[in-house]
Amino acid sequence: MWRNILSIAVILILVGIVAWNQIDWNKEENYNVVDVTGDTSVEGVAISPPNANRWKEGDTMFDIELSNLEGDIVSIYDSSKPIVLINFWATWCPPCKEEMPDLDQLHQEKSEQIDVFAINVTNTETSENKVQDYQTEHQFSFEILLDKKGEVYDHLKLINLPVSFFVDTETHEIVKRVDGALKYEQMVDIVEEHTK
Numbered sequence: 001m002w003r004n005i006l007s008i009a010v011i012l013i014l015v016g017i018v019a020w021n022q023i024d025w026n027k028e029e030n031y032n033v034v035d036v037t038g039d040t041s042v043e044g045v046a047i048s049p050p051n052a053n054r055w056k057e058g059d060t061m062f063d064i065e066l067s068n069l070e071g072d073i074v075s076i077y078d079s080s081k082p083i084v085l086i087n088f089w090a091t092w093c094p095p096c097k098e099e100m101p102d103l104d105q106l107h108q109e110k111s112e113q114i115d116v117f118a119i120n121v122t123n124t125e126t127s128e129n130k131v132q133d134y135q136t137e138h139q140f141s142f143e144i145l146l147d148k149k150g151e152v153y154d155h156l157k158l159i160n161l162p163v164s165f166f167v168d169t170e171t172h173e174i175v176k177r178v179d180g181a182l183k184y185e186q187m188v189d190i191v192e193e194h195t196k
Helices: 002-022 094-109 128-138 151-155 184-194
Strands: 065-068 073-075 083-089 114-120 143-146 163-168 174-179
Touching (some): 083 184, 094 114
Antiparallel strands (some): 065 073, 065 143, 083 163
16 A cells, blocks of 8 residues: 555656646746748848857957968958958858859949958868869959968857958948848948948
């Protein structure tokens, strides 16, 4: 008889524990729910962990010095233009490749106002030659820089590609950060807004 009572008590305790764990005790807390089915057709979409320390508008961008495809060291602040666009990309990233022609158009058509620096996150590539081959195939007019060890990408605590920073070359202030691919018209709007 004691055995039966003990068995029933254990079962009731287990049922109580399961019920306790099913109750939502923090009903006030709201969670951001994002569909991550892989649809990249939506512009400007990126996922970041909650409470991530992100470099954002108003922050001061440090001087980025990296080698270009010819092996020369280039500083983003060597630019004489009022604003620079720093874009992080990779050859394996479809949204990155999709926006490259728009970056090229911006660099050519707004050359009085902006310099474009496309920073390849080279440590994620299968080889550095893939970047060179991609440039040889497309002949982009803007400067391609190589973040060979991913140090700049890591320092900025980036977790997605593409990511673009529009930076004022005089104050070194980030005037706009965009996670996800941009279209030419969006880029022009940002440039025009910050070079009045």
